[in-house]
Amino acid sequence: YFQFVQQWPPTNCIVHTKCSNPRPLQMFTIHGLWPSNYSNPTVPSNCNGSKFDARKVYPQLQSKLKKSWPDVESGNDTKFWEGEWNKHGTCSEQTLNQYQYFEISHDMWYSFNITNILKNASILPSTTQTWTYSDIVAPIKTVTKRTPLLRCKRDPARNKSLPNYQLLHEVVF
Numbered sequence: 001y002f003q004f005v006q007q008w009p010p011t012n013c014i015v016h017t018k019c020s021n022p023r024p025l026q027m028f029t030i031h032g033l034w035p036s037n038y039s040n041p042t043v044p045s046n047c048n049g050s051k052f053d054a055r056k057v058y059p060q061l062q063s064k065l066k067k068s069w070p071d072v073e074s075g076n077d078t079k080f081w082e083g084e085w086n087k088h089g090t091c092s093e094q095t096l097n098q099y100q101y102f103e104i105s106h107d108m109w110y111s112f113n114i115t116n117i118l119k120n121a122s123i124l125p126s127t128t129q130t131w132t133y134s135d136i137v138a139p140i141k142t143v144t145k146r147t148p149l150l151r152c153k154r155d156p157a158r159n160k161s162l163p164n165y166q167l168l169h170e171v172v173f
Contacts, residue, residue, distance in 0.1 A: 002092070003172050004105070005031040006114045009072040010125065011167040015153045020075030026125060028114040030069040031170060032084045033105040035091035049090030052082035056098045065102060068109040114171045117143050136168065146173040 006028040013019035057065065071080035089101045096104060121139035123131055133150060140148045152166035
């Protein structure tokens with residue numbers, strides 16, 4: 001099966017303290033589409049198939065992927081796509097070729113855009129408002145028909161004063 005992972009760039013930038021843009025995108029973007037091992041569903045597979053060929057992604061998908069699957073840390077989108085293909089996408093080669101892998105990922109992002117799903121549920125990014133797990137999961141499950149896995153990260157700036165305070169980092173389904 002595949003894990004489709006969307007990330008929240010501001011959390012990525014806070015936790016990793018490096019971003020190509022000092023004002024990170026305020027929308028969920030693709031982190032990856034990860035074929036997974038049924039016997040250990042929390043660990044994405046790593047395979048060694050055909051190497052990334054940018055010509056198979058350009059020019060048809062480039063403009064779409066720059067929006068849905070940007071590299072928020074270094075700004076080198078092509079290198080990010082290459083890493084995701086080489087680490088995860090090659091595991092899908094029996095089902096999806098490289099073009100299909102990226103096209104389907106973009107189409108899933110478009111159809112199941114976490115930013116839009118949460119916005120429609122009046123859940124907007126905030127430094128003062130917090131939400132419970134069920135507040136976030138319920139609207140996503142309604143749209144995707146899947147119970148998502150939420151991955152959160154501790155906010156280094158608030159770690160000591162609010163030990164249970166966490167930032168939403170990734171949504172996986």
